[in-house]
Amino acid sequence: MMRRASCVACVRMTDGVPGTLGELDAAVSECRACPRLVSWREEVARVKRAAYADQTYWGRPVPGFGPVDARLLIVGLAPAAHGANRTGRMFTGDRSGDVLYAALHAEGLANQPTATHRGDGLRLCDTRITAPVHCAPPANKPTTGERDECRHWLVRELELLAGGLRAAVVLGAFGWQSLLPVLADAGWVIPRPRPRFGHGAHVELPPRSPSDRPLHLLGSYHVSQQNTFTGRLTPAMLRAVLRAAADLAGIRPQAAGPG
Ligand code: SF4
Numbered sequence: 001m002m003r004r005a006s007c008v009a010c011v012r013m014t015d016g017v018p019g020t021l022g023e024l025d026a027a028v029s030e031c032r033a034c035p036r037l038v039s040w041r042e043e044v045a046r047v048k049r050a051a052y053a054d055q056t057y058w059g060r061p062v063p064g065f066g067p068v069d070a071r072l073l074i075v076g077l078a079p080a081a082h083g084a085n086r087t088g089r090m091f092t093g094d095r096s097g098d099v100l101y102a103a104l105h106a107e108g109l110a111n112q113p114t115a116t117h118r119g120d121g122l123r124l125c126d127t128r129i130t131a132p133v134h135c136a137p138p139a140n141k142p143t144t145g146e147r148d149e150c151r152h153w154l155v156r157e158l159e160l161l162a163g164g165l166r167a168a169v170v171l172g173a174f175g176w177q178s179l180l181p182v183l184a185d186a187g188w189v190i191p192r193p194r195p196r197f198g199h200g201a202h203v204e205l206p207p208r209s210p211s212d213r214p215l216h217l218l219g220s221y222h223v224s225q226q227n228t229f230t231g232r233l234t235p236a237m238l239r240a241v242l243r244a245a246a247d248l249a250g251i252r253p254q255a256a257g258p259g
Helices: 021-028 033-046 095-106 142-161 173-185 225-230 233-248
Strands: 073-075 128-132 165-171 202-205 215-220
Touching: 021 142, 073 142, 073 173, 073 233, 095 225, 095 233, 128 142, 142 173, 165 173, 165 233, 173 215, 215 233
Parallel strands: 073 128, 073 165, 165 215
Antiparallel strands: 202 215
């Protein structure tokens, strides 16, 4: 299902198909397939927000973050213009990430509650974070065409993670609707009618093969400021979904936070 690409990292790989997550992340970082998003991410990196005027923005696609043998996958929407598009790591350097990483740490899925920049020492426990769109979109709204263009990266990421993956938490309806066809492309059978997104939604997908395990799909409202400032999503609500997913994935938290 993986399409062949012509980027510099891709041509180093056999047939242009990443064979490891490291190769995949390198190839994603060089992608320029969506003209509108390439233009926007680079414009934001050039103009910058005044508060970050002295920083060098990443200004490129943001690859997934977390160990290659993760049991739990967290799927967001797309990098934020002055967050991950600045720092180069998923959910790092903005208020959404503050909420997410505090909850991950509190549930023992991250070694620290803060994420400020690559190299800040943050490590995830059995958890990887990715997105269906790897470039920051204007107004945080990728088009369906851009989502579809980026889809092959997530399909390959899932194929490479599939052996160990036990659960996925999807943040928001856009991620949910994006992920279902990706899971189908990567070999899972999606029930009909398609499961609907909701906070706390839980679907168990049957194993891809007799030697596999089921994949648990859980929904959570997105950690956007729109949701967290209004109280639509509280830290307790997010932690409950993460805790349930970690339990279903059989993760033994290693960095338990407070209460
Ligand atoms: S959104 Fe995805 S497909 Fe489009 S340029 Fe970025 S990495 Fe490439």
